[in-house]
Amino acid sequence: MKAMHVLASTLTALLCAAITALGWTALQGVSEVFWTYHVIPNSPLLIVFRIQPLAGLFLCLLGVSGVLSAIYGIGYHNEYRTRRYGILLDLGILLFIVAMAAVLLAADVFTFMLGWEAMSVISFLLVIYDHRKPGNLQSGLVYAIMTQIGSAFLLVAFLVLYAYTRSLNFATFAAVAHTLPPDVQSVIFLCALIGFSTKAGIMPLHVWLPRAHPIAPSHVSSLMSGVMIKTALFGFLTVVILWFGGGATWWGLTVACLGGVSAITAAALAARATGIKQILAYSSIDNMGLIFLCTGVAMIEFSMRDTPLAMLALLAALWQTWNHGLFKTALFHGAGAILYATHTDSLNRLGGLARSMPKTSIAFSILLLSWSASPPFGGFSGEWMMFTALSTAAEHHLHGPMGILDVIALLALFFTAALTAWAALRVYGIGFLGQPRTVAARDAREVPRTMRIALWMGATLTLVSGLAGAFLIARLAKALTGIAGRVAPVPSALANGPLSPVTVPTAFVLIFAATVTAWTLIRLAQGKTSTRTVPTWTCGGERTPSMQYSGNGLSQPLERAWPLLATPLATQWLYRPAYAWVLRTATRFRKIQSGNVRSYLVYLFATIVLLLIVARVGGGVR
């Protein structure tokens, strides 16, 4: 059993390494390569794959995240060793990765939707792997319902495209889409926006994300937060930029606004949630929000024919996608390590882990710094790119209405950054530092070596991304040159900023040198000094673990100062009323209904697959 499991993990890791290599090749800017497979020999049901530069980044991310998760899974699996069919989890992850790769490589609607649905169903099953825990099944169902609603909108978008182009081929779409009537384009855009932003966790369609990500096994959460939600971004970029070339200005405005609101709101919710995995899930929404914000700005610039600026914003979005994917994958691994060691991820019940699991905690602290955009880590590099893009745009439009929008976008970026620092500090300061608050936290031990290796690999990679950011951004910029048929030189604004290959490494070396010098000087001046340890001062009284700030305590100032910011508004104002309405309506129709929700979901999947087949066959016959 154990051997099977290691074998499966190794296979997954190897597959992911191959995917990384494929992605890296794609980033070299190779010309598109197609593979075609017949589902049934000599039938018109084809599966078509192709490789293109935009997918390269996402494939690299999928590959790296997959390798980390596979290694991590070897040790993490112990957590589930009492379960029967434990191998199913490995198999599920393998299939999940394959499905995501299929989405990234799809060259026509059928392949794409097949991959997309497979990705959704497998991830749903993985989310409810722990279905015996109370509430998990319900959260999983929210995910399933939301994701099917999203898929339905995507299908509509594709069917409209089909209606006008009489093709299901992506290449045809790319060639013809921007010639469609503007109203039709807008309908497609809106459907794609709803469909993809549901998956990407953009507000107000994010509700499934903070429910589903925390309950999945941690390496599944990693893949979902690190990669899966990015596949939605890939799809969205494919539609709006590769096919429509950015679309009308209001498209970009809409996307930027949704992104900005998502970023701030989710960051505030992350700063106040109590479970570490939930915090990370909210933080994924806020990062996707920032990425969509930059995407929106890029779309606006495309629509205003300012290609260099648009490319800069797009580059920023993609670079943050990479960095977020990386550190979020590893952070979820870290959260899994805490769960593994203490069986809880509630901040109010943790504490003192830095002393009981130092190796894990140092790796986690590096990831935390990356998350909170501290130099010189990957998160910092990503945020610097976004800052550069947005401030360049603001400077460019300083005297126009767009300038105000860019300033607001900058504000959103800064607020999100400050809130993210708050969330990150809470996770580490409450979870890892101080005294253990419970017996579970006190008895925590280091996690298995493979889990630590994965964590340290993630930490190292995020440091490398930060230090070598300039090279990687340059590579990305080169790969994107010529996107949507436009030539985009790298804007000069980058030369001194994040694209300067020396700045960040110099800063790193200087600060390191200053720190070491200070240490050495003091050591030399002082000689050997004594250090005493005493209990933390409690004004002369006895000390108990309850005398430390709790997770809720540290976020309470936020809740008190801005109660609105810290309320899940979408749930309160949108979903609860909608749910109540559905319930009321449903009771009226109860007589003609029977069965449970799951059977309806099966109907829904079946309908979508059927529709796809009909469309495909119809297209082929013609």
Place this chain on the structure above:
Amino acid sequence: MTLMTCGPQAISTLCQSYASQGFRLQTMMATDERRIHGHYVLRYAFVHDATGHSVVLETAVPHDSPHYTAVTPALPAANWYEREALDLLGLFPDGHPEPFPLMLHGDLAANANPYPLRKEVDRAVSLPSVSRSLSVEAVPDGEFEVPVGPIHAGVIEPGHFRFHVRGEDVQSLDVTLFYTHRGLEKGAEGLTFAEGLAVAEQTCGVCSASHGAAFAQAVEAICDAHIPERAMWIRLLVLELERLYNHIGDVGNICAGIGFSFGVMQAGILKEKLQRHNARLTGHRFLRNMMAIGGVARDVPSDLAAHTGHVVQETMSAFSGLVNVLLSNEIVCDRFRQTGILALDVVRQYGVVGPAARASGYLADARLTQPSGAYSDKEVQTLLHVPTFPDGDVMARVLQRIEESSVSATLIGLAVAKLRSLPKADGDSSLVTPMVTPAPYEWALGVTESPRGENVHFVMTGPNGTIDRLRIRSASYANWPAVAKAVPGNIIADFPLINKSFELCYACCDR
């Protein structure tokens, strides 16, 4: 004064009936009278603040089964008194809601406590001190405790405050005091009245005069003695000077709670001037050694009295300038308003006294309700416009002190005029009425209004002009439980300000 007696099971009902008529629990005296009657005695003293009518309800607690029905469930004001009687005398209040130690910071049952106030216990015996069990044990998920004290970073007396908070918002507050319990009451047993006066004056640093006066008044009441007129006016002068320097100093201290250094420094200067004058007037910056049983120890010659009037006038005009700056400062007013509201209900329930009660709209002032000496003078009563403020917040307590300062200044002016017009003292001995040795086991209450509120001294005589039992109920003792009630609902950063706005004393509470 009415005296009523009842059984130990009926005391609760009787107290409740008086409380419901608007009587305030002034103090409760637990005494070991086994040598006299073979049982312990509890005396609950009530006063009706509107009429000045006072009642003492007395009950005997049998020595073999020292139990009685607790009054606390019906009247929260009795809480500390009954717990103290349990700690020090081992009298068990049946049905008490918080039957754990108050003063001894230890577990009585576990320590086989030698109840120190019992007559057979030697005063050299040392008392146990172990960690106290707190009233709120379990901390709900997400809440936590913030411990402050007993050792503070500043020059502050020891008290342990434990906040139960959720972030900045205080949910509840536990106060542990009595770290400076010196056993003064035990120590006073067997002393002469003159020695007892010294003990009474040293109960508190900043309310020495009013404690001394209260003790002297109690003894004088037992002896049925009347003090010379000039001594009466000197007592009034000293008591009002004490109030004045305290109130001005307290306004400055309150400014320290909001980091307003201008207010701290200016009030500090004024207070220092007054205290230097105190030293000149009485030989002591804190007005000690001025009181004597049956009068005062030292005369205030008319030129010094005139100078006093002068200093007070100067101080008041400077103080009104400071007050103007303070009350026109937007930040200061914002910090003071709506902070630490003490509800009138709480005042009534807990028998709060002094400026704190008056700032919540409850007029209780011993100078009005139970005046003695020069305070019963008609002229004084007409000038004694004791203000009240309805809001109960920090601002109200600040305004209360400001207004009361000017009342004190007026009274000082009157006293100065009287001292100048009255015939000169014929040596210090003419300022004291000679006392006869009182009969043993007589008791009386002495009540004065200190800067922090009403001080009540219970004195019971022993044989040969000694003290058998002294029970000091300082204003701080009555008001501390109310502080804990004014804090929940505020943010924790406002606690220092709220605490300073009560400016209670630890030493005279702990004794």
Place this chain on the structure above:
Amino acid sequence: MISVWQVLLLMVMAPFVQGYVQWLKARIQGRIGPSPLKPWRDLRKQLAKEVVLSNAASWVSRLVPYLSLGLVLGAAACLPVLSGLPGPLLGSGSIFLFLSLLAFSRLSLLLLGLDSGSAFAGMGAGRDLLFSLLVEPTIFISLLAVGLPADATAFPGILRAAAANTSQNPAVASLALVAIAGVILVETGRLPVDNPDTHLELTMVHESFLLESSGRYLALLSFSAQLRQLLWYTVLFAACFPWGINESSTGAGFAIAILSFLIKVLFASSAVAVIEGVFAKWRVFAVPRYLTFMLALAVAAMLADAIL
């Protein structure tokens, strides 16, 4: 090379600035006050003392004192103090790098505070995070308001833009001045936001992180705090008072630069002392309102750019 000298100058002056504010404040309150050199003496004393650590402390408590100094020094290397001509040491002095380094040092300080598990540090951390939520956007927007018209997101460019601004666009200069100065009071833990002299643990913000530090660690942390304070003053000078900075790297030019820097520091710290003398401390939850106002001023400066 000039960058190194600049950093050294800041390091030498930082404790003195702290001491000067304390001294002048005492004078305003009518006290004699400690010598302005006291912070230097304190540092020497603390360095000689043994270290007492909490038994709950982890490696964070041993690393952060050095790290936070390193980060502040890194930030110092981004700033133009005497010379605006040769690019400062780090990345041409990008404001993003500068503010990120300071944000990192703040984060490390908060972690240090929480490391000992003291409730007071948690309290300070919550408040500091609440304030930083508005501080960072305000300082970014103010600096961008000064720099963006000249296409500058780095300090040398901001310096030149500021020189042009004061004559051409006084609205931007004055709005940015108020916003930056207002934020500096928060960042340096001054009244009316935080009381640096208080012994009341319950009201502390910045001091609360250092409650558990001692010996050389306390010396390092206090020194970093003093240095950070001087950095903020320097940011204000760069954005609003660029006068006297050496553009030609001549000897006389440097003399003028040093002199003008000293005068500016003296004025700024005197202003801080006066403010501390006459202000009371705000309620904790009044500070966000004040900061929102400062942010509004910064945005107004940005709009003034767009309109004027």
